[in-house]
Amino acid sequence: MVIIDKVKSLSRRNLLVLGTGVIGGGFAASITTKLVKAEATRKANITNPAEALQALLDGNKRFVDKKRRSRNEIYSRLQEVAKGQEPFASILGCADSRVPAEIVFDQGLGDLFVCRVAGNVATPEEIGSLEYGSLVLGAKVIMVLGHERCGAVTATLKGDPVPGQIGSLLEAIQPGLEKSQGQPGDKLENACKSNILVQIDNLKSSPVLSELIKANKLRIVGGYYDLDTGKVSLVS
Incomplete structure (x- = not known):
């Protein structure tokens, strides 16, 4: 009874911490499952592009503030989304290993x-993949996420010969470099941000995505990730 009385006085967060050590893993698992369902319900309540973008920005703020709270990373969530994804x-x-989207936006499985x-x-x-993500799966916002000191953009700026198929990437980045010429400020940062905007234009050239945008079912935005702080800033 003493333990139960103490538990009642704890916050939900402390209760989860206490659960595995004092009041038993089963009770803690029950509480955690409820939180997972609540998190999934919150995601399901995102009904338009503005809400979707705000959810991304809010998640990134939690990441930057070291207050990550996503409950969609645990095993019960894995079982839930195995049935389908939304x-x-x-x-x-970017494929850069330092910019994992689910972590920097404080999101989880599915x-x-x-x-x-x-x-x-x-x-x-x-x-084509992003067309599928929006048209079939229902994603309401697409963020083109570039980042500080991008190696691919740096290589394009240098213009040195590259082996294999790497050159195809640099060719795709080249229009962004041309667009950034003459801009004041840091040359590499300008090129990274211009590349983001060029890739947005490429996405908007898709008839599938453009129709979704016209129907107010989709928004395409640019984001720039700061490697030093973890903050994502919108690029326009």
Whole structure:
């Protein structure tokens, strides 16, 4: 009875911490399952592009503030989404290992439809994937997520010969470099941000995505990730 009285006085967060050590793993698991369902319900309540974008930005703020809270990373969520997926947002991100979308936006299993390729370029394959993510799966926002000190953009700026198929990536980035010429400020940062905007234009050239935008079912935005702080800033 003493333990139960003490538990009643604890916050929900402390209760979860206490659960495995004092009041038993079964009770803690029950509480956690309820939180997972609540998290899934919150995602299901995202009904338009504005809400989807805000959910991404709110999640990134939690990540930056070291207050991540996503409950969609645990095993019960794995079992839930095995039956089907309804991601609320899609990310076209760079393959850079330092920019994992689910972590930096504080999301979990089944929340994001993610395509990653060096330089976050919108190739036909990436565009087709994102068409599927929005038209079939219902993602309400697509964020083209570039980042600080992108290696692919740096290589394009240098213009040195590259082996294999790497050159195809640099060719896709080249229009962004040309667009950034003459802009004041840091040359590499300008090129990274211009590349984001060019890839947005490439996505918007898709008839499938453009129709969804016209119907107010989709929004395509640009994001720039700061490697030093973890913050995502919108690019326009």
